[in-house]
Amino acid sequence: MLFNSLEFLLFLPVVFAAYWILNLWTEKKAMLRLQNLLLLVASYVFYGWWDWRFLSLIAFSTLVDYWVGLQIDKANNREIPIHANESIRSSTAKRWLGVSLAVNLGLLGYFKYANFFIDNWVEAWGAVGVHMDPWSLKVILPVGISFYTFQTLSYSIDIYRRKLNPTRDLIQFAAFVSFFPQLVAGPIERASALLPQIASRRKFEYEEGVSGLRLILWGMFKKVVVADTCAIYVNDIFANYTEYSGPTLMMGAVFFSFQIYGDFSGYSDIAIGTARLFGIKLMTNFKTPYFSRDIAEFWRRWHISLSTWFRDYLYIPLGGSKVGKWKAVRNTFVIFLVSGFWHGANWTFIAWGLIHALMFLPLLLSGTNRIHLDEIQGIPTIPVLRNTLTTFFAVTVAWIFFRAENIVDAMEYIGHFASDGEVRFGKKGIILPVAIVFLEWWANPSATGGPFSRLQHYKQFIVFTGLLVLTFICGISYSNQEFIYFQF
Amino acid sequence: MKCFGIRFFVWTFPSAFIFLGLWLGLLKFDESRDNQGLNRLKPVECNSMIFGISRSAQGVNPAVLEEFAPNTGEWLNFSFNLSVSPWNEAYADAAINKVNCSIEPSDSGWFLIFIDPWVLDDNCGAGSNTWLADEWVDVCDVNLISYAFNVTNPLDVLGKGSGDDFLSVICSSIPRQLLSCLSERNFNFSQGVLSNGWLPNPGMLSPQEKQVAIAEKVDYYRKEKTRAPFWPSESNSSQLSRLIKHLKTCFPKSQIMLLRPPVSSEMLLLEQEWFPEMTNWAKLLAREHKVKYTDFNEVWKAKTNLDFNDAHHLSIEGANRFSLVLAETCLVPMD
Numbered sequence: 001m002l003f004n005s006l007e008f009l010l011f012l013p014v015v016f017a018a019y020w021i022l023n024l025w026t027e028k029k030a031m032l033r034l035q036n037l038l039l040l041v042a043s044y045v046f047y048g049w050w051d052w053r054f055l056s057l058i059a060f061s062t063l064v065d066y067w068v069g070l071q072i073d074k075a076n077n078r079e080i081p082i083h084a085n086e087s088i089r090s091s092t093a094k095r096w097l098g099v100s101l102a103v104n105l106g107l108l109g110y111f112k113y114a115n116f117f118i119d120n121w122v123e124a125w126g127a128v129g130v131h132m133d134p135w136s137l138k139v140i141l142p143v144g145i146s147f148y149t150f151q152t153l154s155y156s157i158d159i160y161r162r163k164l165n166p167t168r169d170l171i172q173f174a175a176f177v178s179f180f181p182q183l184v185a186g187p188i189e190r191a192s193a194l195l196p197q198i199a200s201r202r203k204f205e206y207e208e209g210v211s212g213l214r215l216i217l218w219g220m221f222k223k224v225v226v227a228d229t230c231a232i233y234v235n236d237i238f239a240n241y242t243e244y245s246g247p248t249l250m251m252g253a254v255f256f257s258f259q260i261y262g263d264f265s266g267y268s269d270i271a272i273g274t275a276r277l278f279g280i281k282l283m284t285n286f287k288t289p290y291f292s293r294d295i296a297e298f299w300r301r302w303h304i305s306l307s308t309w310f311r312d313y314l315y316i317p318l319g320g321s322k323v324g325k326w327k328a329v330r331n332t333f334v335i336f337l338v339s340g341f342w343h344g345a346n347w348t349f350i351a352w353g354l355i356h357a358l359m360f361l362p363l364l365l366s367g368t369n370r371i372h373l374d375e376i377q378g379i380p381t382i383p384v385l386r387n388t389l390t391t392f393f394a395v396t397v398a399w400i401f402f403r404a405e406n407i408v409d410a411m412e413y414i415g416h417f418a419s420d421g422e423v424r425f426g427k428k429g430i431i432l433p434v435a436i437v438f439l440e441w442w443a444n445p446s447a448t449g450g451p452f453s454r455l456q457h458y459k460q461f462i463v464f465t466g467l468l469v470l471t472f473i474c475g476i477s478y479s480n481q482e483f484i485y486f487q488f
Numbered sequence: 489m490k491c492f493g494i495r496f497f498v499w500t501f502p503s504a505f506i507f508l509g510l511w512l513g514l515l516k517f518d519e520s521r522d523n524q525g526l527n528r529l530k531p532v533e534c535n536s537m538i539f540g541i542s543r544s545a546q547g548v549n550p551a552v553l554e555e556f557a558p559n560t561g562e563w564l565n566f567s568f569n570l571s572v573s574p575w576n577e578a579y580a581d582a583a584i585n586k587v588n589c590s591i592e593p594s595d596s597g598w599f600l601i602f603i604d605p606w607v608l609d610d611n612c613g614a615g616s617n618t619w620l621a622d623e624w625v626d627v628c629d630v631n632l633i634s635y636a637f638n639v640t641n642p643l644d645v646l647g648k649g650s651g652d653d654f655l656s657v658i659c660s661s662i663p664r665q666l667l668s669c670l671s672e673r674n675f676n677f678s679q680g681v682l683s684n685g686w687l688p689n690p691g692m693l694s695p696q697e698k699q700v701a702i703a704e705k706v707d708y709y710r711k712e713k714t715r716a717p718f719w720p721s722e723s724n725s726s727q728l729s730r731l732i733k734h735l736k737t738c739f740p741k742s743q744i745m746l747l748r749p750p751v752s753s754e755m756l757l758l759e760q761e762w763f764p765e766m767t768n769w770a771k772l773l774a775r776e777h778k779v780k781y782t783d784f785n786e787v788w789k790a791k792t793n794l795d796f797n798d799a800h801h802l803s804i805e806g807a808n809r810f811s812l813v814l815a816e817t818c819l820v821p822m823d
Binding site: 206 | 504643
């Protein structure tokens, strides 16, 4: 089910009403279970609307990690002889963690990467003159598999690290894995943050509900008005890049930057807002990333739930930046390449990760990767503006690899930047980015009360009425465009 | 929770009203916003009707016919486009229902039926995309809301049928409309169906641009369209015959004509190459039903490519000129 669909418009109020009606009796433990069961059923309906067959995959992943979590905990807590080596205990827990990793990464590998590896294997042999029959598995990529797989993995790893106690309530755990607002495109929530909220009684708070609605509207606006409008230009320009002039291609890349931002951050905002309606707080996933002053800051503001996941479960275990210069460089490349590959089984995503690693490297080596931890206050100075624009254009060039069909297309697209010709979409091409940046700055979506919450009431009313009218107009006219990040 | 619910409704209902008001209001009260055919589905009382596809929808201005021959009464152009109104069952049903509810059987009106080779070809005129067959459609009195939600979209209504995206509607279409209102200048961007069913084709192309548009369209037809193995399609031609029979039976005083619309010289060459049997077949059909057949590619001698905005769609000026030729040629009492 898409957030920007009529089905969801009907689904949400029904689940919302049923959920809070049940909450009237959740003082009793059984009723809390019933409320979680409702969340679980709603989440499965939400996901099954797309393809019910893949519900079995989520259910399987849920059962495996539920059981593995209990086994790891058992191994962690089992009594061992007083003088025995502690490693006896940890080796059993490690084996169970291995099961979780093998199952989750195995599913991800099969559904997402099997064809990629087969194709590349055949091509590699072909390059040295050994011709093999190209064959591919006819595998459909289940929506959101990368997201819920990482979420369940974090559960097992946190129990292994003794940072989390496993839940013994299967319904609770299943509701955590499949919580519908963030099931298919994040934010990738940690068990330590989300499970306790699902395990305890929720209370409807007026301010939270209002800020949730604000976020939903702001997210819808970014998706339906900004991203879907940009998509029209982007699809045209990227499909026919050989026919357009350099300035038009640059414009196309800028449009894609705003398309992917509007699309993905819009989804996150809707997810966070929807969760708030159910009394559950999800982590912030975007903090105005295009206002970043360098690449390091960009990665602290873009897809925060994924970058912190990789930081906590990959970068730091590898030693992070505190293991000597060369190992830190290695770790940086690992994390960016894996991050790129996480997005999709295509060399373009790996190239995209590599570009970001290369842009990050000078900051790491000069020790300046953490100099912009503060927020930009007030009107930016010229140097700040220069740094922000430079970062934005660097990110935009990298997006070309992300969007292109293959690396050759991406290189050719950039190669055509130098070609002369008229600039298409003249005024519109300027108006769109300027309008979005202004709105983003004005909305201040990361404020506690949600976007535009600092405006006076009557101004808020005017702004929201305008946003809602525009969202209705574009939502119906463009009719249910899918979110880009569903493919990941 | 109660406060939350009240605030939700207070904050969302005005937007919903503004949105629906804009969309439905413009569609209802500004006829030039309707580029699909709402005006053709509204209840109407008339005496004569035109049937066909976009060639006749854009090419025949009923007002010219009414002015030339007032005795023919009120006219309605009930033509749509190739995806909606080829001679499939849905269109034949719609046409029969429309004449039944709009014209008195005792009237002595005119029925001009436009045919061309494409509408009789299975590959082009199967009508599988037609919304005329949908359940919500009532050709005699359509429901505005269901029409709006099923056939149009708000951006198209706001942008006057430009088919533009949000940005283009905001940046160019609406400012041009406002400027047009303020300065009373006619930008000629309106593509709406008028209340008499005519869909003016407002493109303002230079002669060179017209020639390019013609070449591109013919090229597109050559590359993208194919001819079905059997022509004319049995089902399409039987639906056409069904309509003619119905008109002859139920409106005995009326005059029925089969007409082939004019096209640019390049398109005509393509049609002659792909469908050489068209003329003979049309003449046979006319003879079978005892109606007159006229090919306006032969009759309209003054026709030039400048009358067209592409290979087969007449511009506003071209349509007015053709409508006059049509009136002079056809609208004389027949024995």
